[in-house]
Amino acid sequence: MVVCVVARLPHRILDTTDVRSWGLAVVVAVAVVAGARAMARAPFTLRHKRLRQWAVGEVKTSLASLVAGVLATLPLYALLRSTPNWWLAAWLIFAGVTVLWQVATPAVLRARAGAATTGSPALIAQVHAVAEKAGVDVGEVIVAGKAGARCGNAYVVGLGRTRRLVIEQALSAWPPELVDQVVAHELGHWRLGHTARRLPLTLLAELAALGAAAAVLTFAPLLDWAGVSSAGDPRSYPLLLVVGAVVAFPVRCLLAWRDRAQERAADRFALDLLDQPDRFDAMLQRAADDSGVPRTLPWWRYPTAGHPPIDQRAAACHPNASHPKGS
Numbered sequence: 434m435v436v437c438v439v440a441r442l443p444h445r446i447l448d449t450t451d452v453r454s455w456g457l458a459v460v461v462a463v464a465v466v467a468g469a470r471a472m473a474r475a476p477f478t479l480r481h482k483r484l485r486q487w488a489v490g491e492v493k494t495s496l497a498s499l500v501a502g503v504l505a506t507l508p509l510y511a512l513l514r515s516t517p518n519w520w521l522a523a524w525l526i527f528a529g530v531t532v533l534w535q536v537a538t539p540a541v542l543r544a545r546a547g548a549a550t551t552g553s554p555a556l557i558a559q560v561h562a563v564a565e566k567a568g569v570d571v572g573e574v575i576v577a578g579k580a581g582a583r584c585g586n587a588y589v590v591g592l593g594r595t596r597r598l599v600i601e602q603a604l605s606a607w608p609p610e611l612v613d614q615v616v617a618h619e620l621g622h623w624r625l626g627h628t629a630r631r632l633p634l635t636l637l638a639e640l641a642a643l644g645a646a647a648a649v650l651t652f653a654p655l656l657d658w659a660g661v662s663s664a665g666d667p668r669s670y671p672l673l674l675v676v677g678a679v680v681a682f683p684v685r686c687l688l689a690w691r692d693r694a695q696e697r698a699a700d701r702f703a704l705d706l707l708d709q710p711d712r713f714d715a716m717l718q719r720a721a722d723d724s725g726v727p728r729t730l731p732w733w734r735y736p737t738a739g740h741p742p743i744d745q746r747a748a749a750c751h752p753n754a755s756h757p758k759g760s
């Protein structure tokens with residue numbers, strides 16, 4: 434993207450064609466970036482493949498990202514070109530999609546799981562037993578994923594009345610006493626209303642990011658440097674992507690910070706509810722061994738990680754021990 438901006442690639446390619454309409458210019462700009470991305474990826478993607486196999490794969494990926502990119506970018510440019518308050522309108526769309534997605538996820542997951550995966554009666558009974566202890570009326574539990582899958586997970590989806598607990602099939606292969614711990618953690622998210630509580634900050638952060646992007650994109654020296662007269666010029670596409678990534682970064686850090694705090698709160702809820710710190714620790718170790726959840730995180734990945742690393746969560750199980758078990 435940076436090379437596209439600095440070398441003014443969309444300008445050069447658009448100047449050799451006589452594309453007049455801005456819509457077509459957007460398609461060309463998106464295609465230029467998709468192509469540049471494939472080139473930048475080549476040293477890494479080409480390594481273990483034959484040239485032909487690689488080329489076919491790259492063409493498919495680039496076409497898919499071209500179609501998705503054009504579908505997302507055309508409405509954005511239509512907004513950018515029609516009003517200086519484009520960022521407010523864009524935020525309303527973003528916020529609508531965010532809320533709709535939260536409400537609709539249970540229905541989507543249930544439809545995808547189909548009738549084939551109902552979960553064993555023992556597993557469902559076990560979930561309900563923990564839920565009763567937690568004082569949560571979980572209602573119908575959604576069982577997702579394949580039974581043979583190695584990675585198992587569980588999560589709470591939905592908002593308000595659409596809230597559901599989702600258990601992945603692979604978890605039924607775990608010892609029941611560890612599944613209890615997983616369920617207790619998820620019910621912590623449920624009881625503490627984490628999904629509803631995260632929503633206002635998410636929406637505010639989206640608004641702040643879009644407002645910041647709008648402010649940056651009216652900064653004349655930046656537009657001059659990128660060789661565009663306004664952000665609504667399709668030639669600005671790679672610049673838009675760079676600015677988007679830059680303003681999104683602090684937002685990602687903020688939301689990840691909040692997510693980690695919620696994870697710690699759900700861990701504490703499970704520890705208080707079942708009062709089995711050794712089993713909770715064993716569950717965390719199993720998650721690291723089976724599902725590849727990282728035990729530690731390098732400093733540069735920590736700020737955007739939605740979960741604290743396993744070693745940190747395990748240490749919190751034994752607040753009085755100088756050497757946490759299992760780490």
Ligand SMILES: [Zn+2]
Pocket residue numbers: 618619622696699
């Ligand atoms: Zn969690």
